[in-house]
Amino acid sequence: MSGIYIHIPFCKQACHYCDFHFSTSMKKKDEMVLALAKEIELRKNEFQDEVVETIYFGGGTPSILEVSDIKLLINAVYENYKVVENPEITVEANPDDLISKVLSSRAQSRDFYQEYISLGINRLSIGIQSFFEDDLKMMNRAHNSEEAKECLKIATQYFDNITVDLIYGIPNLSNEKWLQNIEIALSFNIPHISSYALTVEPKTALHKFIKNGIIPQPDDEVAQEQFHILVDKLEQNGFIHYELSNFGKENYFSKNNSSYWLGKKYLGIGPSAHSYNGISRSWNVSNNTIYRKSIAENKLPSESEILTLTDRYNEYVMTGLRTIWGISLDRIENQFGKIYLDYLNQQTTKYIDDHLLFVDENIIRTTKKGKFLSDGIASDLFLLNLE
CATH class of the missing domain: 1.10.10.920 (Arc Repressor Mutant, subunit A)
Structure with missing residues (x-):
C-alpha cells in the first residue's frame, strides 16, 4: 500500500470556490474523530499484507483538529497496520489555524509545532491561495494576507518540507500581481508549490456569483498565460514540474500524491474519501451523520466498483x-x-x-x-x- 488518506470534514467557513465535502459545524467533532479511528481499525483486514508509506490528513481543514485528535488517529494507524520507518506524514493547514494554535500554545507555555513533530508529522501543506487581501476576500478565505506571511515565517523555522497552495486565473488578477504571489512564496524558501487554475464548480457560491454577474467569469486565456508564468518562474528557481499542478525541488516531491499518479494502492478514511486496491475503487458516503451512524454499527458506509x-x-x-x-x-x-x-x-x-x-x-x-x-x-x- 502506498498510503492512508484521512479526510477531516470540517472547515471554519466555506470558501466560495470549494465543492469538497465538509461541515462548518464542529458540534460532532469528537464523535467524528472517534469514528475515523474506528474506520481505520475496521478496514485493517483489507490491507493486512500492505505497508503504509504515507499518512495524509486532508479535508476540509485538518488544522482545525487539536493535537490530541491527530495523535489518536496516527496511533490508530500504527496499531492496525504495518508502517515503514519514518513515513511521510502530511497535515493540510490554513494560516489562521496555525497562527491561533501557536499563540494558544505559547499562552500555555507549550510549543505547538514541537508537538506536531513529536507525532511524526514531517510535512505541512498550507493553503495560502493568494498573498493579496482582495483575492482572499473574493474567495472567502478565513485568513488574511498578514497571517499568510506570518504563518510561513514561523512554520519554516520548524519544517523544511512545506508545500503551499496558490490559485491563478482569479478574476481581476493581473499577470504582474500573479508573479508577485509566486515571488513572495519563493522568498520563504518553500521547496514545493501546488498551484491550480480557479475552476467554477456547480453549486458553489462562486458559480452563483458569476451567474448573477457579481464576479466576472475566469478567462481561460489569462489562466493559460499565468500557468506559463508559473512554470517559467519556478523552473528558473530550481523546481521540477513533476505533475501538472505540482512543482518540487529535488527530494521534495509529495510521496502521497505521487503514489496516486503512479497507480499505487491507497486507503481513504472518512466521509467522501476514496480508496483504490489496484482492481476496484470504493468511496465513502459524503454525509457526516450517515457516516458516523454506519461506523457505530460496524458497517462501512461505502460503495465500490470494479475497474475494467x-x-x-x-x-x-x-x-x-x-x-x-x-x-x-x-x-x-x-x-x-x-x-x-x-x-x-x-x-x-x-x-x-x-x-x-x-x-x-x-x-x-x-x-x-x-x-x-x-x-x-x-x-x-x-x-x-x-x-
Whole structure:
C-alpha cells in the first residue's frame, strides 16, 4: 500500500470556490474523530499484507483538529497496520489555524509545532491561495494576507518540507500581481508549490456569483498565460514540474500524491474519501451523520466498483500525461494489449504533429506547449469500454 488518506470534514467557513465535502459545524467533532479511528481499525483486514508509506490528513481543514485528535488517529494507524520507518506524514493547514494554535500554545507555555513533530508529522501543506487581501476576500478565505506571511515565517523555522497552495486565473488578477504571489512564496524558501487554475464548480457560491454577474467569469486565456508564468518562474528557481499542478525541488516531491499518479494502492478514511486496491475503487458516503451512524454499527458506509481493463487504461493515460513519468508504450502493450497500443498511437499522431506531445525512449510526454492542455488531450486518448 502506498498510503492512508484521512479526510477531516470540517472547515471554519466555506470558501466560495470549494465543492469538497465538509461541515462548518464542529458540534460532532469528537464523535467524528472517534469514528475515523474506528474506520481505520475496521478496514485493517483489507490491507493486512500492505505497508503504509504515507499518512495524509486532508479535508476540509485538518488544522482545525487539536493535537490530541491527530495523535489518536496516527496511533490508530500504527496499531492496525504495518508502517515503514519514518513515513511521510502530511497535515493540510490554513494560516489562521496555525497562527491561533501557536499563540494558544505559547499562552500555555507549550510549543505547538514541537508537538506536531513529536507525532511524526514531517510535512505541512498550507493553503495560502493568494498573498493579496482582495483575492482572499473574493474567495472567502478565513485568513488574511498578514497571517499568510506570518504563518510561513514561523512554520519554516520548524519544517523544511512545506508545500503551499496558490490559485491563478482569479478574476481581476493581473499577470504582474500573479508573479508577485509566486515571488513572495519563493522568498520563504518553500521547496514545493501546488498551484491550480480557479475552476467554477456547480453549486458553489462562486458559480452563483458569476451567474448573477457579481464576479466576472475566469478567462481561460489569462489562466493559460499565468500557468506559463508559473512554470517559467519556478523552473528558473530550481523546481521540477513533476505533475501538472505540482512543482518540487529535488527530494521534495509529495510521496502521497505521487503514489496516486503512479497507480499505487491507497486507503481513504472518512466521509467522501476514496480508496483504490489496484482492481476496484470504493468511496465513502459524503454525509457526516450517515457516516458516523454506519461506523457505530460496524458497517462501512461505502460503495465500490470494479475497474475494467479500459477503465484502468484511461486512468493510466490521464495520470501519466499529467506527470514527468509520461505514458510508457511498453506498459500499454504489456498491461493492456495491442488493441490499446494501436489506438493510442493513432490518437496521439495529431498531437505530436502539433508539437503538443512527443515520444522519447518509448514514453509519451507533453511538450511545454502541451502541458496546460494535458487533461483535454488525455480525454481524447481515452477509449470507450470494450468490455
